Amino acid sequence: xxxxxxxxxxxxxxxxxxxxxxxxxxHPLRKILxxxxxxxxxxxxxxxxxxxxxxxGIGGDPVPQALLITGIVVAFSAxxxxxxxxxxxxxxxxSVTLASDAPDKTQPGTDDA
Amino acid sequence: xxxALNIGLAxxxxxxxxxxxxxxxxxxxxxxxMAYGLLLTLVWVQLHGxxxxxxxxxxxxxxxxxxxxxxxxxxxxxxxxxxxxxxGTAVRWLAAGVSVAVTAALxxxxxxxxxxxxxxxxxxxxxxAVTGVGNxxxxxLLAFRAMDTLLEAIVLLFALIGVWSLAPDRFWGGRPGLxxxxxxxxxxxxxxxVLPPIGVIAGIYIFWVGADHPGGKFQGATxxxxxxxLVMMAGLADAPPISRTWLRTLLVAGPLVFIAIGLxxxxxxxxxxxYPAGIAKPLILVIEFALMPxxxxxxxxxLVGAPKRGPLP
Numbered sequence: 543x544x545x546x547x548x549x550x551x552x553x554x555x556x557x558x559x560x561x562x563x564x565x566x567x568x569h570p571l572r573k574i575l576x577x578x579x580x581x582x583x584x585x586x587x588x589x590x591x592x593x594x595x596x597x598x599g600i601g602g603d604p605v606p607q608a609l610l611i612t613g614i615v616v617a618f619s620a621x622x623x624x625x626x627x628x629x630x631x632x633x634x635x636x637s638v639t640l641a642s643d644a645p646d647k648t649q650p651g652t653d654d655a
Numbered sequence: 656x657x658x659a660l661n662i663g664l665a666x667x668x669x670x671x672x673x674x675x676x677x678x679x680x681x682x683x684x685x686x687x688x689m690a691y692g693l694l695l696t697l698v699w700v701q702l703h704g705x706x707x708x709x710x711x712x713x714x715x716x717x718x719x720x721x722x723x724x725x726x727x728x729x730x731x732x733x734x735x736x737x738x739x740x741x742x743g744t745a746v747r748w749l750a751a752g753v754s755v756a757v758t759a760a761l762x763x764x765x766x767x768x769x770x771x772x773x774x775x776x777x778x779x780x781x782x783x784a785v786t787g788v789g790n791x792x793x794x795x796l797l798a799f800r801a802m803d804t805l806l807e808a809i810v811l812l813f814a815l816i817g818v819w820s821l822a823p824d825r826f827w828g829g830r831p832g833l834x835x836x837x838x839x840x841x842x843x844x845x846x847x848x849v850l851p852p853i854g855v856i857a858g859i860y861i862f863w864v865g866a867d868h869p870g871g872k873f874q875g876a877t878x879x880x881x882x883x884x885l886v887m888m889a890g891l892a893d894a895p896p897i898s899r900t901w902l903r904t905l906l907v908a909g910p911l912v913f914i915a916i917g918l919x920x921x922x923x924x925x926x927x928x929x930y931p932a933g934i935a936k937p938l939i940l941v942i943e944f945a946l947m948p949x950x951x952x953x954x955x956x957x958l959v960g961a962p963k964r965g966p967l968p
Contacts, residue, residue: 543658545661545701545702546702547765547766548661548662548665549661549665549698549701549702550765550768551665551762551765551766552665552668552669552698553761553765554758554759554761554762554764554765555669555758555762556668556669556672557757557758557761558754558755558757558758558761559669559672559673559676559754560672560676561750561753561754561757562676562750562751562753562754563675563676563677565742565746565750565753565754566741566742566746566747566750567676567737568737568738568740568741568742569681569730569733569734569737569738571681571723571726571727571730572676572681572684572737574723575675575676575681575684575685575688575723576675576676578688578719578723579672579675579676579688579691582691582692582695582715585707585711586695586698586702587761587765589698589699589702589704589707590702590765591768591772592702592704593702593703593704594768594772594774595772595773595774595775595776596703596774596776597774597776597777597780598776598777598779598780598781599780600776600779600780600791601703601704602702602703602704602776603772603774603775603776604775604776604779604791604792604794604795605775605776605779605795605799605800607704607706607707607792607795608706608792608795608796608800608803609800609803610704610707610710611706611707611710611792611796611871611873612796612803612804612807614707614710614711614714614715615710615714615807615811615873616807616810616811617715617719618714618715618718618719618722618954618957619810619811619814619815619953619957620814621719621722621723622722622814622818622957622958623814623817623818625722625723625726625960626817626818626821626960626961627821628726628730629726629729629730629821629960629961630821630961632729632730632733637733637736638730638733638737639733639736639737639740641740
């Protein structure tokens with residue numbers, strides 16, 4: 543099995559693992575983490591496809607590889623924004639729950655924080 | 656032999672990904688995620704994407720890990736409440752079923768990819784000479800797909816503005832993050848004095864060789880930003896107030912220079928972001944030099960977060 547196929551299958555599994563975490567982990571920070579696992583899986587899948595495009599003495603198709611660099615940097619900026627939102631929510635309410643039927647959160651630092 | 660290494664690497668990565676999902680403590684999960692990011696770097700080397708490997712090591716593993724570790728420490732008190740919200744067995748099984756189905760569909764797709772694989776590598780190899788740069792990735796990033804890179808720089812700027820805008824009104828214009836106090840004679844302050852000169856040279860080197868070899872402005876800027884963060888964490892320097900004119904000028908300078916050169920291309924080369932024949936390399940260098948400080952500041956400040964202190968000292 544070529545490295546591209548092996549890591550392509552590995553990436554498919556990573557996307558599944560991340561998706562599971564995104565659904566079942568109730569903590570928003572863990573959801574951000576799971577989303578990054580999905581993201582890295584997508585990147586590796588894309589990288590495996592780029593590797594298959596090796597030609598003309600270049601080890602991988604440089605166009606998807608350049609897009610990957612762009613993608614990794616944009617993923618970081620999105621993560622930073624999500625974390626900043628989460629920390630602000632925590633500072634405002636003292637809790638970070640996403641549950642729609644959560645107890646009144648307008649008083650900071652009450653029971654469940 | 657290489658096959659065995661690759662299979663072992665894939666196994667380790669899957670194990671660490673699983674750990675970062677199921678670990679009880681967020682801190683432990685993020686620690687696993689950082690190790691995972693570093694191992695991904697090896698995957699990129701195996702996939703012949705050295706430039707991507709450098710980016711992954713610097714940003715995917717390094718900066719993202721540092722960001723999440725900081726957040727996990729701050730949010731530790733909220734974890735017990737979140738655990739009580741864990742969905743029931745039925746939802747978990749359903750989620751597992753959906754995830755397995757997605758993985759299976761993707762795996763079928765991976766095994767059914769077309770042969771021969773479509774590729775733009777020959778086109779890049781045929782056209783790279785007109786750009787004057789030797790690294791095909793840099794040629795794609797700053798010539799063939801320069802629009803992507805321009806939009807990416809703008810996305811980064813907008814993300815930083817988004818992070819800043821989360822500051823409470825009374826802190827607007829103030830310094831981001833909290834003032835760090837570290838022992839001035841401690842090991843952190845020592846490292847923060849000794850490492851930055853080396854790190855800055857390494858960052859500039861990686862930036863400079865990016866024209867012809869793996870490397871480039873994103874990887875270089877990340878190293879520079881991490882050196883700046885180290886100095887700030889050791890309490891040797893403070894983050895600048897976000898109302899400073901020099902700071903805001905540098906933050907928009909990179910994208911503005913990029914757009915200006917793109918507009919010049921409309922007149923001289925008949926298309927936005929097209930470079931006139933013969934001077935493509937100097938123009939690419941001007942863009943990279945303008946973007947470097949912008950990217951360093953944005954990456955560093957994004958990690959420090961929203962302003963937390965008033966505009967007056």
